[in-house]
Amino acid sequence: MYTVCVREHVMIAHSFQGEVFGPAQRLHGATYIVDVEFRRSELDENGLVVDIGRASDALKSIVARYAYRNLDEMAEFAGKNTTTELFAKTVFDRMKAHIDAGDVGPGSVGLHSLRVVLHESHVAWAAYEGRLT
Amino acid sequence: MYTVCVREHVMIAHSFQGEVFGPAQRLHGATYIVDVEFRRSELDENGLVVDIGRASDALKSIVARYAYRNLDEMAEFAGKNTTTELFAKTVFDRMKAHIDAGDVGPGSVGLHSLRVVLHESHVAWAAYEGRLT
Amino acid sequence: MYTVCVREHVMIAHSFQGEVFGPAQRLHGATYIVDVEFRRSELDENGLVVDIGRASDALKSIVARYAYRNLDEMAEFAGKNTTTELFAKTVFDRMKAHIDAGDVGPGSVGLHSLRVVLHESHVAWAAYEGRLT
Amino acid sequence: MYTVCVREHVMIAHSFQGEVFGPAQRLHGATYIVDVEFRRSELDENGLVVDIGRASDALKSIVARYAYRNLDEMAEFAGKNTTTELFAKTVFDRMKAHIDAGDVGPGSVGLHSLRVVLHESHVAWAAYEGRLT
Amino acid sequence: MYTVCVREHVMIAHSFQGEVFGPAQRLHGATYIVDVEFRRSELDENGLVVDIGRASDALKSIVARYAYRNLDEMAEFAGKNTTTELFAKTVFDRMKAHIDAGDVGPGSVGLHSLRVVLHESHVAWAAYEGRLT
Amino acid sequence: MYTVCVREHVMIAHSFQGEVFGPAQRLHGATYIVDVEFRRSELDENGLVVDIGRASDALKSIVARYAYRNLDEMAEFAGKNTTTELFAKTVFDRMKAHIDAGDVGPGSVGLHSLRVVLHESHVAWAAYEGRLT
Numbered sequence: 071m072y073t074v075c076v077r078e079h080v081m082i083a084h085s086f087q088g089e090v091f092g093p094a095q096r097l098h099g100a101t102y103i104v105d106v107e108f109r110r111s112e113l114d115e116n117g118l119v120v121d122i123g124r125a126s127d128a129l130k131s132i133v134a135r136y137a138y139r140n141l142d143e144m145a146e147f148a149g150k151n152t153t154t155e156l157f158a159k160t161v162f163d164r165m166k167a168h169i170d171a172g173d174v175g176p177g178s179v180g181l182h183s184l185r186v187v188l189h190e191s192h193v194a195w196a197a198y199e200g201r202l203t
Numbered sequence: 204m205y206t207v208c209v210r211e212h213v214m215i216a217h218s219f220q221g222e223v224f225g226p227a228q229r230l231h232g233a234t235y236i237v238d239v240e241f242r243r244s245e246l247d248e249n250g251l252v253v254d255i256g257r258a259s260d261a262l263k264s265i266v267a268r269y270a271y272r273n274l275d276e277m278a279e280f281a282g283k284n285t286t287t288e289l290f291a292k293t294v295f296d297r298m299k300a301h302i303d304a305g306d307v308g309p310g311s312v313g314l315h316s317l318r319v320v321l322h323e324s325h326v327a328w329a330a331y332e333g334r335l336t
Numbered sequence: 337m338y339t340v341c342v343r344e345h346v347m348i349a350h351s352f353q354g355e356v357f358g359p360a361q362r363l364h365g366a367t368y369i370v371d372v373e374f375r376r377s378e379l380d381e382n383g384l385v386v387d388i389g390r391a392s393d394a395l396k397s398i399v400a401r402y403a404y405r406n407l408d409e410m411a412e413f414a415g416k417n418t419t420t421e422l423f424a425k426t427v428f429d430r431m432k433a434h435i436d437a438g439d440v441g442p443g444s445v446g447l448h449s450l451r452v453v454l455h456e457s458h459v460a461w462a463a464y465e466g467r468l469t
Numbered sequence: 470m471y472t473v474c475v476r477e478h479v480m481i482a483h484s485f486q487g488e489v490f491g492p493a494q495r496l497h498g499a500t501y502i503v504d505v506e507f508r509r510s511e512l513d514e515n516g517l518v519v520d521i522g523r524a525s526d527a528l529k530s531i532v533a534r535y536a537y538r539n540l541d542e543m544a545e546f547a548g549k550n551t552t553t554e555l556f557a558k559t560v561f562d563r564m565k566a567h568i569d570a571g572d573v574g575p576g577s578v579g580l581h582s583l584r585v586v587l588h589e590s591h592v593a594w595a596a597y598e599g600r601l602t
Numbered sequence: 603m604y605t606v607c608v609r610e611h612v613m614i615a616h617s618f619q620g621e622v623f624g625p626a627q628r629l630h631g632a633t634y635i636v637d638v639e640f641r642r643s644e645l646d647e648n649g650l651v652v653d654i655g656r657a658s659d660a661l662k663s664i665v666a667r668y669a670y671r672n673l674d675e676m677a678e679f680a681g682k683n684t685t686t687e688l689f690a691k692t693v694f695d696r697m698k699a700h701i702d703a704g705d706v707g708p709g710s711v712g713l714h715s716l717r718v719v720l721h722e723s724h725v726a727w728a729a730y731e732g733r734l735t
Numbered sequence: 736m737y738t739v740c741v742r743e744h745v746m747i748a749h750s751f752q753g754e755v756f757g758p759a760q761r762l763h764g765a766t767y768i769v770d771v772e773f774r775r776s777e778l779d780e781n782g783l784v785v786d787i788g789r790a791s792d793a794l795k796s797i798v799a800r801y802a803y804r805n806l807d808e809m810a811e812f813a814g815k816n817t818t819t820e821l822f823a824k825t826v827f828d829r830m831k832a833h834i835d836a837g838d839v840g841p842g843s844v845g846l847h848s849l850r851v852v853l854h855e856s857h858v859a860w861a862a863y864e865g866r867l868t
Contacts, residue, residue: 071599072554077592079457083349083365083406088249090308092256098404099349099365101457113558116487117550122593123491138364140349151250155205159246175489191345191367192857193210194255200204212856216748216764216805221515223574225522231803232748232764234856271763273748284516288471292512324744324766325724326476329518333470337865338820343858354648356707358655379824382753383816388859389757417649421604425645441755458591459609460654466603478723482615482631482672497670498615498631500723537630539615590611590633620781622840624788683782687737691778725742726787732736 071182074119075107076126080133084141084152091151097142102157103189104133106165107199108174109182121175128168132161154188154196161186162198169202204315207252208240209259213266217274217285224284230275233323235290237266239298240318240332247313254308261301265294287321287329294319295331302335337448340385341373342392346399350407350418357417363408366456368423370399372431373451373465380446387441394434398427420454420462428452428464435468470581473518474506475525479532483540483551490550496541501556502588503532505564506598507573508581520574527567531560553587553595560585561597568601603714606651607639608658612665616673616684623683629674632722634689636665638697639717639731646712653707660700664693686720686728694718694730701734736847739784740772741791745798749806749817756816762807767822768854769798771830772864773839774847786840793833797826819853819861826851827863834867 083099106129108120136144141152150156162184169178185199216232239262241253269277274285283289295317302311318332349365372395374386402410407418416422428450435444451465482498505528507519535543540551549555561583568577584598615631638661642651668676673684682688694716701710717731748764771794775784801809806817815821827849834843850864 071597072558073596073598074554075594075596077458079459081360081364081366081457083363086249090249090251090254090256093404094347096404097349097406098347099367100347101365101367103458113552113554116485116489117552117555118489119554119595121489123489138359138362140363153246153250155207155246155252156250159205191347192343192369193345195208196252197206197208198204199206210857212858214759214763214765214856216762219515223515223517223520223522226803227746229803230748230805231746232766233746234764234766236857271758271761273762286512286516288473288512288518289516292471324746325742325768326744327521328474330472330474331470332472337863338824339862339864340820341860341862352648356648356650356653356655379818379820382751382755383818383821384755385820385861387755389755419645419649421606421645421651422649425604461607462651463605463607464603465605476724478725480626480630480632480723482629492670493613495670496615496672497613498633499613500631500633502724537625537628539629590613591609591635592611618781622781622783622786622788685778685782687739687778687784688782691737727740728784729738729740730736731738 071109071111072113072119073107073109074122074125075105076122076129077103077105078129078133079103080137082136082139082141086151086153088151100190102154104129104161105187105189106161107185107187109184110180111182112180114180120178120181124174128165128173132164132168154190154194155198158186158188158196158198161188162200166202204242204244205246205252206240206242207255207258208238209255209262210236210238211262211266212236213270215269215272215274219284219286221284233287235287236322237262237294238320238322239294240320241314242316242318243313244315245313253311253314257307261298261306265297265301287323287327288331291319291321291329291331294321295333299335337375337377338379338385339373339375340388340391341371342388342395343369343371344395344399345369346403348402348405348407352417352419354417368420369455370395370427371453371455372427373453374447375449375451376447378446386444386447390440394431394439398430398434420456420460421464424452424454424462424464427454428466432468470508470510471512471518472506472508473521473524474504475521475528476502476504477528477532478502479536481535481538481540485550485552487550499589501553503528503560504586504588505560506584506586508583509579510581511579513579519577519580523573527564527572531563531567553589553593554597557585557587557595557597560587561599565601603641603643604645604651605639605641606654606657607637608654608661609635609637610661610665611635612669614668614671614673618683618685620683632686634686635721636661636693637719637721638693639719640713641715641717642713644712652710652713656706660697660705664696664700686722686726687730690718690720690728690730693720694732698734736774736776737778737784738772738774739787739790740770741787741794742768742770743794743798744768745802747801747804747806751816751818753816765855767819769794769826770852770854771826772850772852774849775845776847777845779845785843785846789839793830793838797829797833819855819859820863823851823853823861823863826853827865831867
């Protein structure tokens with residue numbers, strides 16, 4: 071199995087609901103360093119897992135949607151805690167939609183799975199991974 | 204599948220038995236940077252894989268047991284080489300015991316698996332991973 | 337010249353005033369990984385630049401003041417943009433106050449200078465450094 | 470499952486064929502930081518996944534073959550694009566050959582799988598992983 | 603003294619002349635991760651060392667000049683070894699020219715000095731720093 | 736001013752004397768990642784700060800002296816606490832001796848200063864720097 075990974079980052083504000091979050095119930099924020107890993111069992115005719123330029127563009131457009139935003143005010147997160155793990159799933163779902171729409175090129179037909187890792191600090195990260203087909 | 208990872212570190216002394224270890228048969232030491240990854244297929248009602256505060260506390264108590272110790276003198280390692288891979292398994296077993304005892308919160312019931320990665324330098328690491336149920 | 341550095345992190349929300357900031361004028365947030373470097377020309381009688389435990393405690397108390405806060409609502413930043421460089425200076429000033437109050441131990445008498453580095457992402461950081469005496 | 474990882478690096482020149490590569494069709498180069506992960510379900514009698522010294526020597530000999538070379542001029546890559554993902558597979562195949570030849574010691578008999586990760590910058594990497602038996 | 607740093611990267615081919623370079627006399631290549639640090643004794647009226655957006659754009663235009671190039675074929679390097687240290691100086695000179703031309707904004711008038719760090723692998727880097735005025 | 740940096744690592748055991756060290760008074764150990772920075776105001780005729788191969792060999796021979804050792808048993812440290820800052824000075828002194836002996840090549844004549852950084856974990860490091868002439 072082959073993997074290719076590209077990295078971007080995004081800076082957001084948010085707060086959490088629930089006593090388990092302690093002081094993080096207050097409005098605060100985070101820098102998320104976002105890694106998206108594309109997996110495929112065979113390379114395409116160019117020797118690639120995916121067109122890295124188009125994959126990067128797709129990731130840039132995904133993080134641009136959230137860049138410098140207060141996630142608490144975005145309708146898509148209403149009633150949800152935008153934890154690092156949930157936000158990883160959000161990036162996964164949006165990248166999957168880009169792949170299904172053909173935005174990362176014809177090579178994406180053969181993609182097996184996707185993994186999104188969000189680093190929130192030097193001591194903590196969260197991820198979501200799943201099959202694509 | 205979701206993953207959440209927390210990081211601590213621990214500084215220990217030890218030596219190894221066996222010619223394969225060469226100069227590492229002498230008493231020496233290591234800084235281990237310890238990553239523990241918790242995996243779960245669904246988020247809990249708070250949007251979490253695990254209560255990160257309690258998971259961190261559990262990890263802190265595990266590394267405290269070994270911090271500033273000579274592992275050669277600890278009964279639990281008698282007759283064993285405390286290689287990085289074996290020590291990763293040790294942290295795995297102790298975290299599993301914390302999970303089974305409910306120390307990382309009710310959400311831990313749904314945990315699928317655990318992975319422990321120990322970085323011993325900028326050029327080498329070892330890991331142990333296994334199912335929890 | 338000797339240096340010792342300790343690291344913590346803090347997650348905050350804030351916004352900026354001024355067209356130069358573009359989309360960062362909106363409420364957003366950041367994870368700051370905070371490095372504080374203590375410099376001294378000679379080691380103390382223990383072979384130390386500074387009591388690392390007390391220096392770490394001082395840094396923990398500094399970041400705790402801002403942890404999970406919206407900096408826009410804190411009186412000390414009224415009328416100021418809490419840029420990464422300004423926030424580095426803030427941490428510098430507070431650590432200097434701890435040093436002057438003797439909080440990092442008697443060894444701090446001989447400290448020559450201090451440098452505070454704030455990493456805001458994998459591609460950007462800011463710092464402030466200055467003399468202590 | 471246990472994993473042990475060792476790291477080396479290699480600096481090479483190459484070019485790519487195909488419009489998808491844009492400016493990377495020109496002769497350029499890369500530093501690849503090469504991580505090889507050895508996986509095994511049980512430790513050997515020394516408490517090891519693999520003899521790390523011999524594994525490192527094998528990796529050093531593999532990267533030496535390509536060090537300071539123009540990959541475009543090497544027969545083994547004729548008609549192929551030496552993308553990061555393809556080069557990861559190349560290192561995988563060569564390490565598998567070393568394992569099959571017994572070069573990483575008798576413990577290698579029990580190795581389950583191998584993963585090779587090539588970091589080409591701070592924002593992109595590629596990998597190949599596969600079973601050994 | 604305040605510092606702000608931005609990061610880009612560039613992938614190039616080159617070779618070296620002189621026995622001291624050993625196998626690096628052959629055509630090979632490198633990924634350079636490029637950090638440019640801007641230093642200033644006081645912040646401007648926005649609380650900034652420099653307009654980070656314009657500074658990033660300037661750095662992007664500098665690395666674009668060399669991206670996916672064989673440095674051996676560029677007239678500006680004729681008769682020179684494009685060592686990591688020399689290339690750091692090249693980036694320094696070009697950024698200084700951008701600053702002198704006002705490309706990084708009016709705030710650049712107060713800039714004190716510049717430091718360029720080029721990471722060529724996980725085990726080696728080179729830098730050039732100098733005054734601006 | 737130009738800088739070139741090379742990296743190695745060393746794993747040692749030691750203990751500290753003095754109540755300030757708390758649990759670190761017990762026999763324990765550390766992995767030190769060792770960066771040595773060579774500084775020079777002008778490049779030599781090859782475009783180099785220093786012959787990187789010879790500088791690396793000198794650093795390798797320095798760390799080999801301490802590798803897999805209990806520093807408490809080495810005569811050169813009798814009556815001293817081998818803190819990270821003191822050990823940085825030790826590496827500095829030994830590298831200076833190599834330079835003075837001509838071991839890093841004729842180019843070393845023009846070296847201005849040296850900085851040694853020892854990373855003991857992901858959250859702490861120490862350094863020593865000084866002039867060479």
